[in-house]
Ligand SMILES: Nc1ncnc2c1ncn2[C@@H]1O[C@H](COP(=O)(O)OP(=O)(O)O)[C@@H](O)[C@H]1O
């Protein structure tokens with residue numbers, strides 16, 4: 364294996380289910396030791412991509428290699444080097460947490476003593492030692508996820524796949540998962556995670572691929588993506604909700620683009636090109652219209668807005 | 681943790697070693713299930729015993745068995761019936777794993793792909809042996825005896841386990857197809873008529889002609905008739921072909937089921953990667 368080569372490479376992966384095109388020419392390169400986010404709405408093809416990369420599903424065409432090994436022809440080699448946390452906690456409900464980890468360790472051909480030692484290590488790492496003797500069906504959602512993650516790390520795989528790892532978790536569980544991913548990344552594990560949450564990709568990933576309709580429609584660092592749609596945004600927060608329509612009208616006239624209105628934040632937001640000119644002109648125009656603004660601010664677009672922008676463009680083209 | 685060495689088996693011998701080791705681990709998984717839920721295991725063993733006692737005492741007086749002793753007639757029927765009902769356990773185990781994503785975890789591990797089926801078969805057959813043992817003990821307690829000698833008795837148990845094996849493959853296939861443990865209800869609708877429209881409790885000769893013939897062709901009836909013959913228990917010699925050749929039919933039916941459902945199951949398991 365080429366140690367310095369990319370950890371994950373996918374080239375022109377295609378997969379259909381009947382009339383549904385799940386992947387439509389999916390390309391991906393993840394350098395070793397990085398965290399890569401695969402961001403996309405429901406049905407974008409994230410799970411299909413992960414399943415192909417983890418040898419669970421065969422692509423109709425295209426190739427994929429993990430640490431240099433072909434997912435179709437060298438599936439066993441690939442399986443020795445990956446961990447997979449799927450969308451649902453894939454652990455045995457009847458067994459205890461400890462029994463689960465020992466079982467999965469033995470199934471990866473660790474000796475009995477090694478498997479048990481490794482189980483204890485992982486239980487401690489994921490703060491499950493206390494619950495280790497209880498059947499998993501008594502675990503909370505967060506504990507199950509942690510056990511699921513632990514079960515994926517038994518052989519300390521160099522490449523870890525996480526398919527929507529925080530879906531269905533409460534904020535606390537989500538933070539725990541984020542911390543765990545950061546620790547793994549710090550220790551040098553390559554992580555490919557899928558998410559529908561833009562802040563999650565922004566928080567964890569050094570590099571993001573935006574997936575829609577089975578294809579990568581944009582990729583780059585979170586900052587690059589934000590820059591890609593170019594414009595900064597101008598936000599106006601009005602004092603009185605009743606002023607919102609009028610404010611939106613003023614903002615539209617100044618910026619020459621449709622404004623987005625968020626009534627619950629009393630906010631109007633619009634992309635602008637010439638930031639300072641727009642800011643000055645807007646303050647004057649609001650004043651002329653007699654609208655009391657609580658706050659007027661320039662800011663970089665959020666990933667949410669980037670994402671909406673990119674997918675909308677895709678629909679139009 | 682020291683980096684483990686990755687050895688993907690190359691020779692058939694190494695592959696066999698993997699298959700045996702991984703199959704045994706999967707069997708142990710079920711044994712651990714039993715250890716964690718002893719109540720369920722006991723209930724599973726008691727249910728057929730209860731059915732046997734119920735029929736033996738409730739209907740024992742009213743039902744006429746060919747040759748007189750209804751309990752001697754009944755026991756082989758319940759033995760075979762418990763083998764057929766075993767399909768529910770197989771089905772539930774397989775479909776739960778598929779639905780929960782546990783099957784996918786196994787498929788993403790570097791392990792022998794046969795292990796899932798090997799483990800399932802070993803555990804279920806072991807459970808079947810326990811069930812038969814419990815039923816035999818209860819049968820002996822209510823006056824059932826075998827009269828055909830030890831070799832014939834072992835042949836009878838062999839036929840019973842063969843029927844369980846046939847149900848096992850059918851259960852694996854249905855579990856992979858239906859993928860949800862809740863559909864066990866649908867399975868029961870299929871299995872219970874098969875269980876009761878048989879010669880297990882009532883001689884087919886006492887039924888309306890067309891029903892009696894259908895009952896004699898029931899795969900379960902074949903095993904029941906064959907075990908009655910091997911145990912030397914009272915039987916009913918019907919006119920139809922399967923009733924004439926019970927031993928042969930008790931081999932052919934399960935063989936046919938296995939020939940159909942084993943390849944279908946393996947194909948279906950492979951198709952999980954579609
Ligand atoms: N096994 C399957 N059978 C049929 N259609 C499927 C299957 N798996 C995925 N699809 C379809 O492929 C598309 C992509 O699905 P998926 O990869 O699960 O997307 P995501 O994980 O991004 O939500 C969806 O339209 C989905 O309905």
Ligand SMILES: [Mg+2]
Nearest residue numbers: 409410411450
């Ligand atoms: Mg998905």
